[in-house]
Amino acid sequence: MSFKIAIIGAGSVGFTKKLFTDILCVPEFKDIEFALTDLSEHNLQMIKAILDRIVEANRLPTRVTATTDRRKALEGARYVISCVRVGGLEAYADDIRIPLKYGIDQCVGDTICAGGILYGQRNIPVILDFCKDIREVAETNVKFLNYANPMAMNTWAAIEYGKVDTVGLCHGVQHGAEQIAEVLGARSTQELDYVCSGINHQTWFIDLRLNGRPIGKDELVAAFEAHPVYSRQEKLRIDVLKRFGVYSTESNGHLSEYLPWYRKRPDEITRWIDMSDWIHGETGGYLRHSTETRNWFETEYPQFLEAASKPIDREKRSNEHASHILEALETNRVYRGHFNVKNNGVITNLPQDAIIESPGFVDRFGINMAAGIMLPEACAATCIASINVQRMSVHAAISGDIDLLKLAVLHDPLVGAVSTPEEVWQMVDEMVVAQAAWLPQYAHAVPAARVRLSTSQVKTREWAGAARRSVRSIEELRAEKAALKQAG
Template sequence: MAKIVLIGAGSAMFGLGALGDIFKSKTLIGSEIALVDINKEALENVETVTRKYIKDNGLDYRITATTDRTKALPGADFVLISIEIGNRYELWEMDWNFPLHFGIKQTYGENGGPGGIFHSLRIIPPILAICGDIEALCPDCLVMNLSNPMTNIMTAISKKYPKLHVIGLCHEVSSMLTHLPKILQVPFEDLDIRCGGFNHFSVLLSAKNNKTGEDVFNEIMHKAPAYFAGTEERGLFLEIMKYFKRIPITTDSHFSEYIHWSQEVADHAGIMNFYTNYKKECLGHQVDMYDRLQSGTMPEEYWRVVPIIEGILNNTGHEELAVNIINNGYISSLPEDMIVEVPGFVDKEGVRGINIDQIMPLGFSNLLMNRVGVLRTCAEAAIQGSRELALQALLIDPTNNSILQTEKLLDTIILHQKKYLGYLK
């Protein structure tokens, strides 16, 4: 039993998916679930569906709903954050297309490159405001961030509120649950794997068969090119396997956002197909609200929120495949203040990372190092409201190929997104 606050609960994808997972948990029976969203109509829709589902199934949960998070936060044990700012897709398409109009090559524009910086500069200030309320009203709770750009947001939180207990969660690693059993023809339960890097910029590092004790990483690498050949969104993906001898845990849409030569090899048609389908689903064309609540999150998107909460409450001591936390030496080739995606250990003390230093190859770790300056500078630009630092972050980003157009691009984006970026002075 716990008090769980869902901030961004009005989203049919996030709010109802998270609630569906919670309602499947025996550990959480009797818990209080506080729904929070600034969109009153969306919040009321989720609340209505939730109350009907609870009544239909005779469940024992206390549900509250409010547009004022300060009323929901006191006494919270766990706070989940999954928000977006403004018209998500209108702004995203600006982030993606404006740099291209200025001759700056980027492949996607959500988390990395100039588009990822603009996205970060919009969403970090409101998330920091949420974290300020958490620190004031429920400082001992565990905060779970599911918003993107994950690493940029988490970097800013760790700098502004270093005492908060915060982890970031992303479902991308679940791709390994799909692919590895097919590559090896063994159940995933028989495998022990390690992945790591930054969120959306992470790779498979090791694998062994638990039943036989055999190291199967080389077998995976031998069979993977044929398995993935011809599949959508895997142009850059295949080049990473070829030159860096590791398998990305995500596809070109995300992985390509961080690499300066990705424009040449990324599967652009596949990325566009992914975006189009993702936009359609998230806008609700494929979402039956009651069914979404009943189903919860599917294996391919499972956020692992509930297993982590259960692990803390029940002191399970289990491992999670991927959590986003401050480095603390888990990858020693990266600075201590970086937010890294590594396996995690969960017990009554919370979530701790698992060291993957010995299996992190030099070449890939240096691809990660190319991101360090961007992450630090972007976070500080948002914290300080500094246009100068925002401009410097754009100039530091390795995917930016133009110094002469960058300032014009920044001023154009600020003009068109003044409501969200006008704070940059």
């Protein structure tokens, strides 16, 4: 087989390498072309050198090109994969820093909440640019695989306004299944059969079986509470399981941002989170992790390049969906996964225009979703609250309507639990002004926002959050890694 895959945002070096090696685990794909594109020539050259080293070490005919010219990379592509972070860590820092001034403490801030909504405003104009190029220069039946957050908003914009065949991909379901398999004493997730459905980062294991035996709420609660690690790290997630009756795919820290109950007061935040790793609820945890990862990679690049000289181990192919989808589409080997698509009747008690995440099967005829799923009422209610925010956020990003953007932020569950309308209006003005370089659709609104900020009487505070950790230096990371290696 010979076809072309374009990866936009290929400068996300570690993730691009994973996608690349996963795809090359499919024997029929050895003769394909990977076209890498990114705004950073520096990052492009780093990842190209790594991928070239993999190709050379495995004696493959695979072709790898790299260019900052996106349209050139997209020319003739059958598949386009996006893993972009518009605004980079600079804009992301504002997504965390500015809401903190108004009492809004986020762990990740990339899906909804104040940070996720603004992230979507930065991404959507760029996503539409991608879609325009894809329609004009890629293969006629091209498929767009979006890995970038905010997943639902990006996918919604690409399908509804970009008019490109798009599927959103995430690994939250797989990670949740791994946890469940572990607490139930399964040897692997192969022993689990489950239906997991909802919206991205709010998907729910609504049917769970271990070797064919149904697993109920009480058994699952007992298994998690008996686990020596998860009982400590996933306190909030276990509490939601007790109250809702089903387990959520998303991590303790992520899940806490989508609900109005657990992060609205500092003392409540510290009660429910765990500081052993960023993902369990730390203030700005993913920003810290992303910053450390970038610094680590830049410093340790020679070691990453050397590791690329090893043969590809097909047994270590990851459970990221992309390679399995491509394999199913091209070879007709059926793949079952969980995909982000427009609802259209898949989940009966969620809005039809929403982007849902639910089970589907892939073969040469495409992605075929299992339809007619009904969520438990509490799960549906939680998802609908987020969907309403996502819909307004997408429409605001398309129209450049700053008043609609403020209403979207106001209706966010956590923001509404913490902030007054006056605070929300000022916070959005402040975020739009700070991020104006990445928000072209709001250029007309920035001058008036500046004037309002200069005369506002709304008080703010400089607050690091309830549970903030400092970014660790390279030396600290090395010492920690050495200590873990010695202990292990």
